[in-house]
Amino acid sequence: MNPANSAAVYTKDLTKIYKDFWGRPKVTALHDLNLTIERGEVFGLLGPNGSGKSTTIKLLLGLIFPTRGVASVLGQPAGNTVINERIGFLPEESYLYKFLNGEETLRFYGKLFKISHRELKKRVPLLLDKVGLDEPSRKRKLREYSKGMARRIGLAQALINDPDLILLDEPTTGLDPIGTREMKDLIVSLKKQGKTVILCSHLLADVQDVCDRITILFKGKMQTLGDVRDLLQVRDITQIEAKGLSPVQIEEVRQFMARMGAGNAAITHPTTTLEDLFIRVVRENTPANGDGAVAVAPAASRS
Template sequence: NGSGKTTTMKLLLGLLLPTSGEVYVFGRPATDVSKNERIGYLPEESYLYRFLNAEETLDFYGRLFNMPRSVRRQRVADLIEMVGLTWAKKRPLKEYSKGMTRRIGLAQALINDPDLILLDEPTSGLDPIGTREMKDLILRLRDQGKTVVMCSHLLADVQDVCDRIGILYQGELKELGRVDQLLAMRDVTEIRVPRMSPDAEAEVKAVLAKHGLEILSWGNPTTSLEHLFLRIIRESEEHPGLRVHGRGDGHADRN
């Protein structure tokens, strides 16, 4: 908490101005409001009109994007079905649970069919079923070719849905890279059979057979995102000022 996740989101949206540096989205300054037509945003707390129902809520936001009525009606129906609220589409939002509110909030963020989707703590306050449903929706958006940027301190959720992560601590970027690469334990060897020389294979099989064991894999097993996070925090506390700098090629240098 307080590391700068929500602040980063607001900088991307142009709701806050950076004290130094520049922020660009789609090649345009973040302060260019017109670029927000291609962005969907789910804040940590959804600020929706509680006296409207799901259909009215999405129709209202569709009007803000000047969507034609026929397009708007179809989009509203598709999104309500997508987030699993068809059964409650006529109920006012004041009667919605936290999980239902998060789902209609996500639908609202998608009304304009955005290219970039910003999700601030999308699973906050959800029960395990609601959390799983939200993560499945995020994965569906990714599969549709959307760019999804989410921030969360629920590390298991991040590990489940994210391809790349950045770790913020006290306002500084401490790590950046692909999840599978960052979680790989480089000092542990994992073996998968076959693909060994005949002599080596025979020796290994003999040893394993003696102990009643079987080789299942060979490579670099992964640690957990939680373990990686805590290690980076410990390193940061031991070496204040340690930062990561992206190189623009999906990798990062730390210094």
């Protein structure tokens, strides 16, 4: 089967060269990118600033046009407005109309998808709940939103059409650790629903947590591509985990390892991540709701 038709995203020799006023090449932002992202996977686009991540996203969305090469999205040429019906996009910052409030914003974007008034009436509150915007926040103008709230409403607008492909550009920027975790949980749940997610970030831990495959771009070129686990695996080190060992038993394991020829075997207690620790502390100090669920405080507003 032609990958251009079957894959969620397919690019071949995709190149973007920015030109100066006289048409002379100025910067090669992306150079011969060949990429196939399968449907249903969470794919990470990694790279430092100026590596070509955002350029790739913009090309896939038709915000800019390639200098050479092809790109197709869900079987259609990139930038085709027809295919935009099935795409959700969260830009790196929430570029939304600041004079609208949260509900108005979602209703506006819903109308662009020709979603009926009745359907919007149901879908908008659900989405606002999903991204964690409480009742008073929904009625406030976006210009009064904090960065975290703006990311949340941005995410909501990206999901208003229940898309098959979601492009998230730096989704966790501006979010507190809880928001970051919720975002990651959401990405995982989207994957479970069979959606394709393209995550563009330079927060490597986030990508590591949720992505199936990643590519690393540098200076506009693809440097590496593959499964996250494969890429991160250190093949000459073996890790053995066990629970409830006493110090005596640990010493016996160390001696056994020495006998096996692993003279400098490191046997320590594993550490949790700072993110896990933070969430645990917050949850432990938050009163439980009646149903037993842990209430997560909404992101603080600027005011």
